[in-house]
Amino acid sequence: xxxxxxxxxxxxxxxxxxxxxxxxxxxxxxxxxxxxxxxxxxxxxxxxxxxxxxxxxxxxxxxxxxxxxxxxxxxxxxxxxxxxxxxxxxxxxxxxxxxxxxxxxxxxxxxxxxxxxxxxxxxxxxxxxxxxxxxxxxxxxxxxxxxxxxxxxxxxxxxxxxxxxxxxxxxxxxxxxxxxxxxxxxxxxxxxxxxxxxxxxxxxxxxxxxxxxxxxxxxxxxxxxxxxxxxxxxxxxxxxxxxxxxxxxxxxxxxxxxxxxxxxxxxxxxxxxxxxxxxxxxxxxxxxxxxxxxxxxxxxxxxxxxxxxxxxxxxxxxxxxxxxxxxxxxxxxxxxxxxxxxxxxxxxxxxxxxxxxxxxxxxxxxxxxxxxxxxxxxxxxxxxxxxxxxxxxxxxxxxxxxxxxxxxxxxxxxxxxxxxxxxxxxxxxxxxxxxxxxxxxxxxxxxxxxxxxxxxxxxxxxxxxxxxxxxxxxxxxxxxxxxxxxxxxxx
Numbered sequence: 410x411x412x413x414x415x416x417x418x419x420x421x422x423x424x425x426x427x428x429x430x431x432x433x434x435x436x437x438x439x440x441x442x443x444x445x446x447x448x449x450x451x452x453x454x455x456x457x458x459x460x461x462x463x464x465x466x467x468x469x470x471x472x473x474x475x476x477x478x479x480x481x482x483x484x485x486x487x488x489x490x491x492x493x494x495x496x497x498x499x500x501x502x503x504x505x506x507x508x509x510x511x512x513x514x515x516x517x518x519x520x521x522x523x524x525x526x527x528x529x530x531x532x533x534x535x536x537x538x539x540x541x542x543x544x545x546x547x548x549x550x551x552x553x554x555x556x557x558x559x560x561x562x563x564x565x566x567x568x569x570x571x572x573x574x575x576x577x578x579x580x581x582x583x584x585x586x587x588x589x590x591x592x593x594x595x596x597x598x599x600x601x602x603x604x605x606x607x608x609x610x611x612x613x614x615x616x617x618x619x620x621x622x623x624x625x626x627x628x629x630x631x632x633x634x635x636x637x638x639x640x641x642x643x644x645x646x647x648x649x650x651x652x653x654x655x656x657x658x659x660x661x662x663x664x665x666x667x668x669x670x671x672x673x674x675x676x677x678x679x680x681x682x683x684x685x686x687x688x689x690x691x692x693x694x695x696x697x698x699x700x701x702x703x704x705x706x707x708x709x710x711x712x713x714x715x716x717x718x719x720x721x722x723x724x725x726x727x728x729x730x731x732x733x734x735x736x737x738x739x740x741x742x743x744x745x746x747x748x749x750x751x752x753x754x755x756x757x758x759x760x761x762x763x764x765x766x767x768x769x770x771x772x773x774x775x776x777x778x779x780x781x782x783x784x785x786x787x788x789x790x791x792x793x794x795x796x797x798x799x800x801x802x803x804x805x806x807x808x809x810x811x812x813x814x815x816x817x818x819x820x821x822x823x824x825x826x827x828x829x830x831x832x833x834x835x836x837x838x839x840x841x842x843x844x845x846x847x848x849x850x851x852x853x854x855x856x857x858x859x860x861x862x863x864x865x866x867x868x869x870x871x872x873x874x875x876x877x878x879x880x881x882x883x884x885x886x887x888x889x890x891x892x893x894x895x896x897x898x899x900x
Contacts (some may be wrong), residue, residue: 434882445889453499463531465546484527486525542606564604564605570610579617594617600886602840661700748819790854819841
């Protein structure tokens with residue numbers, strides 16, 4: 410925002426994309442998503458078997474998973490197991506291809522088969538993020554007795570909700586911020602999750618909404634340019650009319666449900682008052698405390714009474730997780746060594762998984778795909794960066810919060826799923842970093858002031874952004890289709 414004659418005006422790139430372009434972008438997204446969905450064999454996304462079982466249980470009224478002999482699961486038709494078994498030969502088996510019998514045999518599996526207890530490891534997941542998949546399964550059962558129909562409708566429902574939420578956010582953002590968000594949306598990893606039954610689809614959509622609401626609320630704050638007219642009665646009235654409460658509530662709700670699925674994300678609650686940043690430290694502490702308490706109460710209650718995600722009988726002896734937690738808290742030097750070793754050896758792998766990790770992360774793209782996606786994203790991010798002198802403290806604090814969220818995500822896995830005092834964090838995946846990218850974009854691009862250093866790059870990016878985004882979207886979707894063809898269909 411610039412000031413001309415004491416009146417704040419829009420800066421270059423502060424105008425949003427036209428409604429026509431937004432509609433075209435997401436129409437192409439939906440069509441390409443349907444094509445990739447149809448071309449990819451069923452259950453070929455990370456943990457798809459367990460996620461579909463959990464969604465099917467919720468769709469049948471089993472919101473809280475059952476527990477049988479210390480195993481979590483639901484009572485589902487045996488046809489579900491038969492369908493999943495038919496496609497279970499493909500994951501983690503590069504030599505395996507789709508056979509001539511898998512689809513015909515899968516089509517024969519029916520919801521009318523006798524019910525059996527189906528074990529899965531996702532019974533501890535709260536049901537909220539499975540609502541799109543469960544809705545698709547319910548509609549599928551009404552339309553057809555074939556389980557395969559319900560599976561595809563669960564994927565389509567997941568994609569539709571993802572598009573609805575991200576489109577709402579994308580249309581509100583100024584062009585300079587919408588460009589890197591758009592690139593984020595057509596990362597092959599994001600597209601793969603959005604077209605699957607994975608609840609991370611809704612998680613990623615909510616992360617975009619959360620970031621957008623943080624930006625939307627911050628527009629009402631006084632900044633360096635508006636200080637000239639800060640004392641004017643008209644500006645004060647406009648700031649009071651700014652929908653701060655609504656944007657804060659939307660940001661709160663988005664991050665609340667994200668944190669219920671991935672508890673380490675509650676650290677991002679320290680950024681919630683970005684939507685109402687100028688109220689003082691007392692209000693800041695109050696807002697963050699209310700958020701953290703809300704998440705903790707619900708999560709502890711669910712873990713105590715509703716979570717049945719065990720994968721076997723409990724082991725005796727001291728809890729490895731508790732010992733690991735004590736080690737993590739009491740030995741910061743060990744923590745630094747573990748993080749350094751983890752990202753030193755697997756940093757590039759995590760990057761590849763974040764931008765182009767599809768299927769069960771067992772498909773490798775050509776190196777140019779990873780490099781070009783990273784380069785395009787960094788260029789778009791650089792064109793969006795706006796950091797003024799009055800903004801440095803908040804940007805620095807916000808970046809520290811994002812780094813802390815990365816660390817909390819990594820060490821939650823270290824504590825819960827790794828051997829005691831192991832030197833690296835095993836089981837971490839690049840896609841776990843994706844929910845933090847939208848808020849990183851907003852933090853770096855929050856201050857709406859143009860500088861000479863970035864003005865020329867920004868002007869070029871803004872001018873060709875619509876063509877650039879749609880062409881890149883199609884290009885990487887085609888590359889995904891090529892890799893899916895080579896992995897699953899070519900003999």
